[in-house]
Amino acid sequence: MKHLKQKIRNDKREFRIVEDGVIVDINDVGNIQNYKVNFHDIGKDEYINLKAAHPLAWLFVLSGVLNIILVTTVLTEFFQTSFEQGKWIFVGAFMVFVIIIASLKEHFQKVSMKNLASNKPLSFIYTKKYQSEVDAFIGEIHSEQRNFYKNMYYRIDPILPFETQKNRVLWLYENNHINENQYKTILKELENKRIIDGE
Incomplete structure (x- = not known):
């Protein structure tokens, strides 16, 4: 699920996961916003708050x-x-x-909103109607975010120094973007490359 549309009252929200982030379109009583939140700026923390009636x-x-x-x-x-x-x-x-x-x-009712930590608002309508869709969509964001980081950092770069690559792989592992086996495998490949290159 890479696309989510929501509507309650006069609040219309649309979210699309793209290659490097999430596109957000919000139209709420004349307050129109359109922006992109990059995967680099999205955290793991989630919280729920209540939006009062207009x-x-x-x-x-x-x-x-x-x-x-x-x-x-x-x-x-x-x-x-x-x-x-x-x-x-x-x-x-x-x-x-x-x-x-x-x-x-x-x-006239308060509406639950689920928020995902980020530098720009990632706020989803979280009523009973939307709860399962929102949870699935947030899961997809995190999955695509992991893939994004893996594609960017989980590889051996012939130009970058060994320590930089080692730190990147460690960061991937510590942030649960790769598992322990993947971490050990690429670390071993990096060590072999360092020996071959004579670093």
Whole structure:
């Protein structure tokens, strides 16, 4: 899985794994971001935080309640209705408003976001709907990151000094990009090359 699309409320997110990193496209209520996070800048740490409802959603609720009161008052005065009838107008209008709010409930809920440590935001919508997809996608990021580092450092370079290559291979091993057998194999090849080159 090298592509992930997500949407909740007005928040649309798209992530694509490319050869050397992750392309991120975010469109959240007019806040449009498009950037790339290189594999060099992605860490292993993950954390979850809650994203609160947009403040405009609560402003909508307050505005709705005030408008219901205003409409009830205007209708009661205009039609010269009794207080009892005015109460029924208010209750009817309020029930319609509650139904509208219930249909838009996702705009008022906090949303879990799973973040991957990096120098630029790698933040995924982590609701029940997306949890397994996000976990699989993050696993794919780490897998592609390991492949990227292996392709870059897990080879014998005829130009680089022995110590530099040895340090690179050790770094790959310490960061779990290669296993112990791979580490010992390439270290042995490096030692043989050093002996042949007479270093």
